[in-house]
Structures are given as C-alpha cells and as structure tokens.
Amino acid sequence: MDKTIEIEQLLGATHTPLAKLVAAAIRDRITSGEFSIGSRLVEGKLSEELGVSRMPVREALRELAAEGLVTIEPRRGASVTAVTDDQKRDMIEVRATLEALNARLAARRHDPEQIARLQLVLDEGGKITETGSRQDFIRQNDRFHEALADVGGNSVLTDMMRSLRDRTAMLFAPTSQLRARENWQEHAAILRAVIDGDSELAALLAARHVYNAAQMKQDV
C-alpha cells in the first residue's frame, strides 16, 4: 500500500488536516483518469485504501463536491462528476467572461511591480514551451494565469477563475506543441495590452484566449 505510506509521511511532515491530503489524493486520481467519469467513490473503500478513517474521506469528498469535481447524492454517495457538453460550453463561457473582466482590471490598475513579476513568468514560460515537459507547461500556464489574476487585484474573481481553471483542466490540456506555442503567444499579447493600459483590447484578447484554448468557436 504505497498510498498509505505516502500519506502517513506527509501527515508526519506537515500539520495539514488529513482531509486536505485525502482530497488532493482523490483529485489526482480523478484528473489522471484513474477514476473515470461517473464511477462511484465509496467512502469505506477509499478510507481502507488510503489507510484513514471514513471521516476525512467524507470531508474530502464534500470539498471536491464544492469544487464541482464530484457529485454527491443524498444516501447514494459520491461519484465522479459527469460533465455534459452543455456544461463544458457553460463553463468556458463564464470563464471567458471572467478572464476578460480580470484583464480589463489588470490593464487599468497597471501595477508596475506585479506586472514585472508577470513578465518574469511569461519569459520563463517561453523557454518551457520549447524545452519543458507537458507537465511543466501546464504548471507554468497556471502560474501565468495566477499572476495575471494578481495584477487584476480582485480576490473574489481570482478565486472563481482558479476554480473554473481546475474544473476545466481536462478540456484545456494543450493538444500539441503548436497549440502550446500559440497559447503562449496569446499570453504575451495579453500582457502587452495590460502594459499599454489598453483595457478593452486586453479583455478581448483574454476572452478569445479562453475560447482558443478550449478549441471552440467563439460566437460572440
């Protein structure tokens, strides 16, 4: 039972609540595809596998339900959320709108220090796009969006965008080296608009960026 040992070590090292670690473990297994869409997540099974009691597992499942990754039906238990095509469209639509708002705010606030940090992330990402692994790219992509959210400076918006990013992670995985490069060029264009203080352009580019990354036709 590797997972058990792993969690116990983590428990010893950190003071993080078990539920958080369990949630992370389950989240991993879902995003990696080990738990396929619609499969049931039984509290007892998971608690045995992870070597903890049912309570932390239960809490973790509720947490993941709040994130939208799992669905809980009363007296029926938890299962991996099945995302319909409609819901995908909905999420992307909202995400595009929120990213646009954030880009607009970022261009307006125009905080030099945070923009410098964003520039740094962008430059790093340029290299990673060429040489790094897929995993590295995804992580750096996340960093860029997080940094851009910081420039925007709206904490509520930041949280919501992060949540949506997590929930759409599977949909947005870059399909090719070409798409990864395009993706990063779009980031650069957004940053330029932010630096220029061109809020409308920044908003437009950010929205379009989401649709492009989702490889969907934008019907606005």
Next chain:
Amino acid sequence: MDKTIEIEQLLGATHTPLAKLVAAAIRDRITSGEFSIGSRLVEGKLSEELGVSRMPVREALRELAAEGLVTIEPRRGASVTAVTDDQKRDMIEVRATLEALNARLAARRHDPEQIARLQLVLDEGGKITETGSRQDFIRQNDRFHEALADVGGNSVLTDMMRSLRDRTAMLFAPTSQLRARENWQEHAAILRAVIDGDSELAALLAARHVYNAAQMKQDV
C-alpha cells in the same frame, strides 16, 4: 430549546441530511445578524444548541465555508467571515459582470415559456413591493433573479450568481420602500430588454442594477 424541536420535526418530515438542516440554521443566524461578523462558531457549542452531534455541524460549517459565509482556519475553527470593503467591491464587480452576461444570454435565447414564468414572478413582485413584508420582498427578489438565470440557461453561471447573491445578501437588503420600488422597476426594464431580444441593453441594465442595489457608484 426551540431550535432543537424545530430541527427534529424537520428531520421527521423530510429525509434531508441533518447537515443540510444545520447549515440552513446557521446560515439563517448569520444573515439575520444573530452571529455577528468575526464571531467564532465552535463545533461543540453549536452541536449542543442544536441537539445534534458535532459531525453534522462540522459538515455544515465546511459547506458554509465553501459558500464563503464562514472562514475556517486549520486547528483554529470556524468564524463568520469578515468581509472587508475591498472584498465587497470585488464581489459586486464580479456579480455585475455575471448578471450582465446572464442578461445577454437571456435576451439571445429568448425562450417564450421561461420568459412567461419570469413575467409572472415580476407581476407578483410588483404587488409585494407595495403590500408585502420586507422578508417577502427579499424572497421574491430572489425568485426573480433565479427565474432570470433560468432564462439565461447557463447552469454554471446560475450557480455562481446564486452563491454571490447569498454572500452579498447583507449588502443588498433594500434600505427603503423607495429603493424597493426602484429595484423592481429595474427588473421590469431588464425583462423588457430580454423580451425585445436587445442583449446589449439587457446586459447594461443588469450590471447597473447590481451597482444600484449595492448603492455604489459604477465606474465603468
């Protein structure tokens, strides 16, 4: 202990999980101001008061934390979320943007059946504004926004708007009969734009409506 009896009755009547009922009870006490901002919500105390064990209370607190109503610090427990002025501004900004998006979508989709239902809610609300209690008004207001979200037809958006509505409930309580009447006139104007299929006007009115309800200057 009235609350205890109340909950037990509900438990007998419905098959809703206790945690849901507990969450509702705590939510009520927070929004009604009985639990003031920043006050600690101790699991043991609440479980005693409500006549249930700590587990449902614990789950309820996590649920409320996910909604943003309470804040949980590891090993420190839960407290009523203190919302800073900055965060209020942030929430209103995001809410205005999302309501605008929804109104735009509603005007585009233009579903006659759902629009008819919305019209019904609007008409009812007109009467309540004049004769009903403050509580009735708040409930009807909620119904209108929920119905408008249905017309928009984006489920993800609907959930997010509901969450934001809950979190900003205190900020939006109508301060006067005059404001309540204005509020309802704004609703009527939004509906008209939706019926006309004028998506841009609907979006503009919806955003402005949020800022007006929050009694904030709109700086867009």
Next chain:
DNA sequence: TCCTCGAATATAGTATACTTATACCCTATC
C-alpha cells in the same frame, strides 16, 4: 513590572461504533 515558560483547559482533528436507508437478489405466486 514585564516577560517567559509551563500547565491546564478548550476545541479541532480523527477513529470507531452504531443506525438507517437503499438496492439488489431470491423466492413465491400468478
């Protein structure tokens, strides 16, 4: 007098045990 260290208490985190509801399967009857 104030600061620091430690012990006691309060409270969150976790485990285990018990209760209740749901689902599935088997049997009996039509």
Next chain:
DNA sequence: GATAGGGTATAAGTATACTATATTCGAGGA
C-alpha cells in the same frame, strides 16, 4: 416465465469516544 414482495447486504448518515494542538492564564524569575 414474469413480476411483486420481502429479506439481506452494502453503504451513507450520525453519534460517541479518543487524540493532538492551540490558547489562555498563572507562577516564577529577570
């Protein structure tokens, strides 16, 4: 042979008991 009803098994909901950590208050020394 099919369907309805009951019984059993499985898993969620809830309670209680135990453990670990944080905070508070008091005592002792600087």
